[in-house]
Amino acid sequence: MTFSPNPHTTPVPHIDWQALTPAVLDALAAPVVVTGWPAPPRHLAADALKAWLDGQMLWVYARNSGDAWQEWTADDFVDAWAAPNADPGLNVVDVYLQDRRFDAVFPVHPAMDAANLLNRDARTAHYRRSVVLTAPGAYTPMHVDSYGCGGWMYLIEGEKHWELAHADLALGLWDAATGDYADPRTGNWPDGVPTWTTTLRAGEMMICPPGFVHRVATPVRCVGFGGAFLPEGQVARGVEVWRREQALDQAGALNFADVLRQATAASKPDVQAAVAAALGHTR
Ligand SMILES: O=C(O)CCC(=O)C(=O)O
Numbered sequence: 100m101t102f103s104p105n106p107h108t109t110p111v112p113h114i115d116w117q118a119l120t121p122a123v124l125d126a127l128a129a130p131v132v133v134t135g136w137p138a139p140p141r142h143l144a145a146d147a148l149k150a151w152l153d154g155q156m157l158w159v160y161a162r163n164s165g166d167a168w169q170e171w172t173a174d175d176f177v178d179a180w181a182a183p184n185a186d187p188g189l190n191v192v193d194v195y196l197q198d199r200r201f202d203a204v205f206p207v208h209p210a211m212d213a214a215n216l217l218n219r220d221a222r223t224a225h226y227r228r229s230v231v232l233t234a235p236g237a238y239t240p241m242h243v244d245s246y247g248c249g250g251w252m253y254l255i256e257g258e259k260h261w262e263l264a265h266a267d268l269a270l271g272l273w274d275a276a277t278g279d280y281a282d283p284r285t286g287n288w289p290d291g292v293p294t295w296t297t298t299l300r301a302g303e304m305m306i307c308p309p310g311f312v313h314r315v316a317t318p319v320r321c322v323g324f325g326g327a328f329l330p331e332g333q334v335a336r337g338v339e340v341w342r343r344e345q346a347l348d349q350a351g352a353l354n355f356a357d358v359l360r361q362a363t364a365a366s367k368p369d370v371q372a373a374v375a376a377a378l379g380h381t382r
Contacts, residue, residue: 102238102316104262104296105283111261111297111305119306121214125332127249130263130295130311133304136253138206141302143255143322145181149174151204152230155196161188180234180320187236190317192252192325197225205230205324208304211251214330219362222353223327231323233257239315241280243269244307246355247340248327253304257321262296266310266336270343280312309333310340331370334359338377 112129116136123131143151152173159176161169171179180189196205207228217223231252243266244250252259262283264272271289272281281288299305307313309329329337338359344350356378363374 101260101318102262102284102314104260105288105292105294107291108262108294108296111263111295113303116208116304119208119210121210121330124210124214124249124306124328124330127306127308127330127333129265130261130297130308130313131306132297132299133208133306134302136208136302136304138208139253139255139324140204141255143204145177148232148322149177151201152177155194157191157194157230157232159189159191159194161186176232180232185234185320187234187238187317189232189234190237190239191230191232192239193229195225195227195229195326196324197227201228207326208251211326211328215326215328216331216334216359216362217248217327217329219365220358222358223362226327228324228326231321231325233259233317233321235317235319237315237317240282240284241272241312241314243280243310243312243340244327245344245351246327246329246353247309247337247344248329249309249311249333250307250325250327251304252299252323252325254299254301254321254323256301257317257319257323258301259299259305259321260296260316260318261299261305261307261313262294263307263311263313264292264294266308266312266340268292269310269312269340272312273347282314309336331363331366331373334363334370334374335377
């Protein structure tokens, strides 16, 4: 699966892995692709994947086979996903791997770990890292990540086409008639919306800032990993998106206000003041 990006698009800028710092993540105002990070493996064969994921259950939203959540054992999933004519609905992007043993094969960039408030509360610490296993032909329509978190994704193998629109445009891209974001494939995408696009390749890490609307098409089988993040400098954006989710009755079960207060309990006073201001009287 691929897509034609809309005409008003610019390439996602690239930065070297050593230039990625907590301060960059705090101030992130556009997507970036991080290159040259030497820590992750270059290759992960199906057998090695099975050994690493041994005993892990994978919740998969199988878009083509019944459009429903399915629970797979890792062994069965890897066999189905690695098969020559794999169902393009087999796309694992949000199965979280909290155990620290996975740091050896799916590491988290040190700047990401240092900046990520989600690591500082037990209710959200598992969002730190997820595994990515995508069959060729998968397509994830335009969406915003839950709770206004940002997302990152590193590819060990394969490639993915990403298109992103700024968080400030999200409200205008919401289609109340369909109860979903506009989708350029179905013709309800407004004219002239500026976007960023990139083909994320093996060895690269995509960083999608909090609140950005994005879609992803996968033309070839992909192995990778990623996670959700929210840095101190992006809390106001996160709260804005969470409030929108609440207004649309689409918010998850977490008391995110409470998570943010806990996660910033040891932060500097100016950060705590910013969180209090963003949350207002939210309980
Ligand atoms: O890779 C994909 O198909 C979707 C990734 C994505 O949009 C996400 O993780 O938020």
